[in-house]
Amino acid sequence: xxxxTQTPRNRITKTGKRIMLECSQTKGHDxxxxxxxxxxxxxxxxxxxFDVKDINKGEISDGYSVSRQAQAKFSLSLESxxxxxxxxxxxxxxxxxxxxxxxxxxxxxxxxxx
Amino acid sequence: xxxxxxxxxxxxxxEGAIVSLNCTYSNSAFQYFMWYRQYSRKGPELLMYTYSSxxxxxxRFTAQVDKSSKYISLFxxxxxxxxxxxxxxxxxxxxxQKLVFGQGTRLTINP
Numbered sequence: 001x002x003x004x005t006q007t008p009r010n011r012i013t014k015t016g017k018r019i020m021l022e023c024s025q026t027k028g029h030d031x032x033x034x035x036x037x038x039x040x041x042x043x044x045x046x047x048x049x050f051d052v053k054d055i056n057k058g059e060i061s062d063g064y065s066v067s068r069q070a071q072a073k074f075s076l077s078l079e080s081x082x083x084x085x086x087x088x089x090x091x092x093x094x095x096x097x098x099x100x101x102x103x104x105x106x107x108x109x110x111x112x113x114x
Numbered sequence: 115x116x117x118x119x120x121x122x123x124x125x126x127x128x129e130g131a132i133v134s135l136n137c138t139y140s141n142s143a144f145q146y147f148m149w150y151r152q153y154s155r156k157g158p159e160l161l162m163y164t165y166s167s168x169x170x171x172x173x174r175f176t177a178q179v180d181k182s183s184k185y186i187s188l189f190x191x192x193x194x195x196x197x198x199x200x201x202x203x204x205x206x207x208x209x210x211q212k213l214v215f216g217q218g219t220r221l222t223i224n225p
Contacts, residue, residue: 107156
């Protein structure tokens with residue numbers, strides 16, 4: 001089984017709809033992240049959480065919210081989806097040690113907002 | 115100006131060629147430098163990691179960091195079709211785990 005899973009893998013929605021993307025991990029990591037990926041822009045950080053009680057905004061948090069339901073679960077919500085939120089969304093996890101450089105990414109959710 | 119700049123390509127080379135991928139950055143506080151590889155319809159995976167300046171070699175891959183020039187490189191020797199992917203540079207400063215990514219370079223190795 002994959003260490004970081006994301007659901008759904010693909011989603012089509014309409015402008016104004018609320019949508020939730022879910023992420024689960026079995027790596028036992030405290031730190032979790034949500035990114036979006038757009039052609040030509042690379043990966044940009046939306047929100048990150050260093051533990052269940054710690055939630056922080058990334059560089060592009062407007063229009064998004066998150067919930068850290070448990071150490072293993074981190075959800076991203078679009079309260080009122082708009083077309084420019086069409087993108088590939090990735091969840092990632094990492095450990096807490098200074099030398100734990102690897103962020104482990106999920107397979108991504110492809111979101112289309114019409 | 116973006117903190118990390120990476121030529122998005124696409125880059126297409128014949129099998130067996132030496133590939134050079136590069137990123138420049140503006141924040142001199144960056145200390146940790148990474149290269150991620152992303153296959154189509156997959157999440158990125160860590161390929162190489164370097165702390166501060168210097169070189170690191172892993173099989174056919176070599177990562178170089180030149181902090182004086184704010185420039186990092188990834189070299190792929192004897193490139194294979196299986197190396198075809200998007201390569202993203204990423205970096206962070208000490209004490210933080212927020213990564214700043216480059217735009218990614220799409221690489222194709224032609225048999």
